[in-house]
Structures are given as structure tokens and as C-alpha cells.
Amino acid sequence: MLRQPERKLARLSAITEFYCRTKKRRLTVGDCLERYVEANAFEKRKSACWRCFQGKRTRVDFAREADND
Secondary structure (H helix, E strand, C coil), X not given: CCCHHHHHCCCCCCCCEEEXXXXXXXXXXXXXXXXXXXXXXXXXXXXXXXXXXXXXXXXXXXHHHHHHC
């Protein structure tokens, strides 16, 4: 069963916006993905985007939606 915040993120697309608590501003899912990939590629393990739990949930939900399409 999905929790309330996860239900709100259902049906994500790369242009879907959400409020990022870590960055304290609105981001698109695509921007969140890009920031995470950049932190991973350049081994910025101390990056806020690398450690962000909200971003992890967003990426997992996005991947789940992509698999369902």
C-alpha cells in the first residue's frame, strides 16, 4: 500500500514538478534525476542530492512508472 506522499507522486513524468525539501525549491523529476546522476558520476558522495531520501523515493517511483508504460 502506498503512503500518502507516494500516492501524490504516482504517474510521474520527467517534467512533473515537486517541492524538494533538500533544495528548498520546486524541481522537475528530470532535474532531480540529473543531479543524482551527476553526483554519482563525479563521486560527490557528500552531495545533498546523493543522500536525499525524498529524491530516492522520487527516482524509484519514476522507474516504477517507466516499467509500467
